Amino acid sequence: MSATLLSVEALRVHIPVTRGVVLRRTTGVVRAVDGVTLDVREGETLGLVGESGSGKTTLGRAIVGLVPPTAGSIRLRGVEVSTLSGRGARRARSELQMVFQDPFASLDPRWPIARSVEEPLRLHRAGDRRERRERVLELLELVGLSRRMADRYPHELSGGQRQRVGLARALALRPALVVADEAVSALDVSIQAQILNLLQRLQEELGLAYLFIAHDLAVVHQISDRIAVMYLGQIVELSPGVDLYREPMHPYTVSLLSANPVPDPSVEAARERIVLPGDPPSAAAPPPGCRFHTRCWLRERLGDPEICRTLEPLLREVGPGRSVACHFADEAAASPVTRRAVDLAGGRA
Amino acid sequence: MIAGAVRDDAVPRRWRRALRQTGGFLRASRLNALGAGIVAAVVLLAVFGRALAPHDPNHLDLLAALKPPSSAHWFGTDNLGRDLFSRVLAGARISVEVAVIILGLSVAFGTLLGIVAGLVGGLLEEIVMRVTDLFLAFPAFILAAAIAATLGPSLNHTVLALAVVFWPWYTRLARGQVLALREREFVLAARVAGAGTMWIVLRHLLRNVLPIVVVQVSLDVGYAMLATSALSFLGLGAQPPTPEWGAIITDGRSFIQTAWWWPTFPGIALAVTVLGFNLLGDGLRDWIDPRLRGSLGGLQE
Numbered sequence: 001m002s003a004t005l006l007s008v009e010a011l012r013v014h015i016p017v018t019r020g021v022v023l024r025r026t027t028g029v030v031r032a033v034d035g036v037t038l039d040v041r042e043g044e045t046l047g048l049v050g051e052s053g054s055g056k057t058t059l060g061r062a063i064v065g066l067v068p069p070t071a072g073s074i075r076l077r078g079v080e081v082s083t084l085s086g087r088g089a090r091r092a093r094s095e096l097q098m099v100f101q102d103p104f105a106s107l108d109p110r111w112p113i114a115r116s117v118e119e120p121l122r123l124h125r126a127g128d129r130r131e132r133r134e135r136v137l138e139l140l141e142l143v144g145l146s147r148r149m150a151d152r153y154p155h156e157l158s159g160g161q162r163q164r165v166g167l168a169r170a171l172a173l174r175p176a177l178v179v180a181d182e183a184v185s186a187l188d189v190s191i192q193a194q195i196l197n198l199l200q201r202l203q204e205e206l207g208l209a210y211l212f213i214a215h216d217l218a219v220v221h222q223i224s225d226r227i228a229v230m231y232l233g234q235i236v237e238l239s240p241g242v243d244l245y246r247e248p249m250h251p252y253t254v255s256l257l258s259a260n261p262v263p264d265p266s267v268e269a270a271r272e273r274i275v276l277p278g279d280p281p282s283a284a285a286p287p288p289g290c291r292f293h294t295r296c297w298l299r300e301r302l303g304d305p306e307i308c309r310t311l312e313p314l315l316r317e318v319g320p321g322r323s324v325a326c327h328f329a330d331e332a333a334a335s336p337v338t339r340r341a342v343d344l345a346g347g348r349a
Numbered sequence: 350m351i352a353g354a355v356r357d358d359a360v361p362r363r364w365r366r367a368l369r370q371t372g373g374f375l376r377a378s379r380l381n382a383l384g385a386g387i388v389a390a391v392v393l394l395a396v397f398g399r400a401l402a403p404h405d406p407n408h409l410d411l412l413a414a415l416k417p418p419s420s421a422h423w424f425g426t427d428n429l430g431r432d433l434f435s436r437v438l439a440g441a442r443i444s445v446e447v448a449v450i451i452l453g454l455s456v457a458f459g460t461l462l463g464i465v466a467g468l469v470g471g472l473l474e475e476i477v478m479r480v481t482d483l484f485l486a487f488p489a490f491i492l493a494a495a496i497a498a499t500l501g502p503s504l505n506h507t508v509l510a511l512a513v514v515f516w517p518w519y520t521r522l523a524r525g526q527v528l529a530l531r532e533r534e535f536v537l538a539a540r541v542a543g544a545g546t547m548w549i550v551l552r553h554l555l556r557n558v559l560p561i562v563v564v565q566v567s568l569d570v571g572y573a574m575l576a577t578s579a580l581s582f583l584g585l586g587a588q589p590p591t592p593e594w595g596a597i598i599t600d601g602r603s604f605i606q607t608a609w610w611w612p613t614f615p616g617i618a619l620a621v622t623v624l625g626f627n628l629l630g631d632g633l634r635d636w637i638d639p640r641l642r643g644s645l646g647g648l649q650e
Binding site for chain 2: 064065066090093094096098100102105106107108109110119123124166172173
């Protein structure tokens with residue numbers, strides 16, 4: 001097992017909801033990230049999945065320093081980075097870079113792409129103009145773009161090409177960890193595969209670690225060594241990808257698995273999907289007890305145990321490298337619903 | 350070597366792009382071409398007008414007073430025998446200068462304030478925006494007239510007064526754009542790369558706000574000229590013998606029955622100039638509209 005690169009501990013990002021300006025008062029707090037502990041090892045890919053509003057993007061942004069954490073720590077090779085400021089923070093954070101979701105919005109439309117890729121180098125005063133230019137061209141080649149594209153503008157590129165440019169920019173400072181926030185979600189499936197392959201090749205060549213954020217388990221499964229599942233600001237299950245697919249232990253993970261489409265019409269027609277009732281509860285007022293209990297399919301089958309509504313389950317270790325936050329993880333893993341979801345999902349895993 | 354070759358190619362490429370876009374803009378509508386043509390003519394006359402003028406605009410020739418248009422005096426002469434054609438040409442420079450200064454001041458101040466307000470937010474933004482509301486709630490021309498009258502009649506005071514009423518528009522415009530831009534991912538990406546606020550303002554926001562501001566400026570130039578002339582017409586702006594169009598019209602208005610040419614030609618010059626800038630501005634606004642155009646950069650998707 002390789003060394004820990006990044007460790008996030010008890011991280012909270014609470015965003016106050018305020019009203020009024022002169023007489024500013026806080027009317028509520030959105031607990032976007034509410035006590036997340038995880039670590040990313042050197043050179044691994046940690047997948048992070050969850051539905052919209054689960055806090056996965058906020059978690060990613062907090063790690064790269066775009067959002068200040070309310071509490072908790074973010075350590076890079078043991079050095080706390082969340083409290084650094086000024087030049088120290090800039091240097092420490094150069095090892096934490098990000099690739100964004102929307103390839104159309106992530107490049108300045110008025111800059112030739114070479115300038116976007118060069119920006120981090122200029123900000124960190126790396127080399128003179130000619131050295132930077134040479135490095136930019138190298139980076140473009142590294143992500144599979146021709147040197148001749150260097151002076152094109154973003155609108156002259158396709159979505160996949162732009163995402164490659166975004167990746168080149170993220171790699172400019174030789175980061176150790178790249179947070180990829182839904183980096184392929186906006187792309188066509190065929191382009192998605194290309195970008196995923198590129199990410200994997202770069203990981204091998206450069207020894208990068210990824211925090212790969214997505215809402216789609218299938219995509220995450222392809223690229224991740226381990227997968228963390230997030231629900232309402234907390235991690236509910238964290239397992240090696242293979243185990244998560246073979247033996248999900250949290251009812252929420254099971255429902256995500258069951259939502260994966262299967263590329264076989266006969267199977268697809270026969271299978272039952274677990275449709276979670278309603279929307280996720282508001283992160284400003286998470287339900288008491290287990291946050292998932294309001295939508296949990298297992299709770300009903302177990303005869304509505306009271307503990308789900310009263311006691312918040314902690315993320316506990318249930319096997320080597322496997323953690324889950326459910327009072328009834330074993331029941332969830334053993335449920336026939338889970339077995340069916342796994343069998344179907346296994347068809348394409 | 351390859352790097353050099355690529356870079357050499359970059360410059361003509363950028364120029365070709367600009368040329369192609371200009372051509373596209375002019376072809377998009379005849380009114381665009383007309384507006385651009387008028388504006389180009391006015392700017393050229395402003396620069397070279399004095400050299401072209403057949404007479405000194407302030408030269409008195411009482412023997413030739415109130416002559417109708419002729420081959421010697423194309424636009425006729427006024428009651429002091431000054432050549433109106435030369436005065437109208439000289440007036441073009443004044444109008445252009447005045448518009449440049451008014452808009453230069455209000456755009457620089459207003460845009461920067463708007464960008465900062467949008468970026469910083471909070472109490473500062475609130476104060477700035479309420480102040481702009483205060484200015485915008487008041488009829489602009491009346492406010493400008495009041496300021497000019499308080500400061501005392503002169504062209505400089507008129508320019509200042511108009512700059513004071515113009516800046517809030519640019520503040521609002523810039524702030525709105527910044528609100529839309531600041532959460533855009535390329536701004537976040539710059540921050541992840543270690544960029545500070547100044548870097549983001551100067552290198553990302555300003556460049557992206559500018560095209561929108563340029564359109565607004567081209568629409569406002571005509572209005573600034575018109576307002577200057579109107580204030581001069583009311584006696585608050587340019588003072589005799591300055592050949593400002595509005596001032597010439599004021600001097601000539603009591604002669605309109607005996608010497609129609611006196612107020613008419615500067616009036617036509619003013620109307621055509623304002624029309625030209627308005628056509629250009631309208632054209633630019635439509636052209637730059639993100640839903641209509643894909644290649645002018647900026648805020649299109």
